[in-house]
Amino acid sequence: MTEHSSSESRPCYRPLSWHEPAWQGLMARRDAGRLPHAILLSGPAGVGKAHFARALAQSRLCQQVLANGSACGECNACRQFMAGSHPDWRQIGIDPKRKNILIDQVRALSEWMSLTASGGRGKLAMIDPAERMSNGAANSLLKTLEEPAGDSILLLVSSLPGRLSATVRSRCQQLALSMPARDVARAWLAEQSSASGELETALDLAGGAPFRALNLVEAGVLERARENADALIAIGNGRASIVSTAEAWARQDLVWLLDWWRVWLQAFLRLAQAGQSGAPGLIDGERADLQKILQGIDCSEAHRLLLAIQEGERRVDSANAQLLLESLLGHWARACGVIGQSGRVREVV
Incomplete structure (x- = not known):
């Protein structure tokens, strides 16, 4: 979400409170004439990296920049930016029908950036999520990174910058945003x-x-998250079928599901090992059925499950959802003692 201009019911992008340290550092570089032509914005998913990128782009194009470097939200350039029609701003992402950012998208962006800007402030473009560029797309971007046109600035947004090629990373100035x-x-x-x-x-x-x-x-999706947690607790107490649960879960968005499960399991392990969840909205430590699992949990097996979930996230695009979920739920059942190391189901009293 974004701030709004007082005279326009459209979003004006400005740095958020937890962005201020990174923003002020970047503005100091701008004032010194050392603003990079390619910036890799990294940090945990959900901290507002794309918001920051848009705030920087709008500020760069703004005709009446505020004292802190933010866009005014009132000038003609800001109105164009907020309407999504500024001729010197573009962004590319994953086509809904594709799994990656493709080479043709990057080639078209590079060609556009090589053209003369319509205003006097250069061109700005954002690639988000940058780590999802195909190999061909990333290689195609190298020439633009090596030979930037005029005052153009390319903003790469990534929650997983390690997945970008070393050659792309080396040609960008990395700016990390922290969790608030x-x-x-x-x-x-x-x-x-x-x-x-x-x-x-x-x-x-x-x-x-x-x-x-x-x-x-x-x-x-919060109600779905609660239902998923109930399903895990039911399996952990021997009251639900692994196969039936996997079949139902396979109809959910697998990316979201694995992400939710990883976060839930991390909170569960904190409760099991330290006695405090630190996440009262996620783990209800007062539930009797959860306490029963906690008393018999094999934390080593639960940690192995956490690693398996993370591996599943890395290969989510190629995985058979139901088979992956059956395997992961089997891990969970073993950690809870419902299934022994031999694979036999134990009697739950």
Whole structure:
């Protein structure tokens, strides 16, 4: 979500409170005439990297920049940017029908950036998520990174910068955005959403990342998350079938599901090992059926499950969803003692 100009009911992108350290550092470089032509914005998913990139782009194009370097939100350039029609701004991402950012997209962007800017402030472009560029797309981008046109600035946004090729990373200045403090994230989220009763749960599920939490609230998936947690607890107590649960879960978005499960399991392990969840909206430590699992959990096996979930996230595009979920749920059942190392189901009293 974004701030709004007082005279326009359109979004004006400005740095958020937890972006200020990174923003001020970048503005100091701008004032010294050392603004990079290619910036890799990295940091955890949901901290507002794309928002920061747009704030920088709008500021760069703004005709009446504010004292802190932010865009004014009132000038003609800002109005064009907010309407999505500024001729010197472009962004590319994953086509909904594709799994990656393709070479043709990057070639078209590079060709556009080589043209003369319509204004006097250069061109700006964003690639998000940059780590999802195909090998061909990443290689195609190298010439643009090596020979930038005029005052153009290319903004690469990535939650997983390690997946970018070393040659791309070496040609960018990396700027890392940090996770905001819990109270800061909560206050911002409360300003964006009227679903006050769901905000703590959303922040827990999002690992404290405010934009991810807001997406969860707006997507209405919090009830599904609770149902998934109930299913895990039922399996852990021997009351539910692994195969039936995997079949039902395979109909969900696998990327979201594995992400949710990883966060849930991390909170579960904190509760099992330290006695405190630190995530009251995610793990209800007072539940008797959860306490029963906690008393018999094999933490080593649960940690192996966590690693297996992370590996599943890395190969989600090629995985058979149901087989992957059956395997992971089997790990969970073993960690809970429902299935022995031999694979036989134990009797649950």
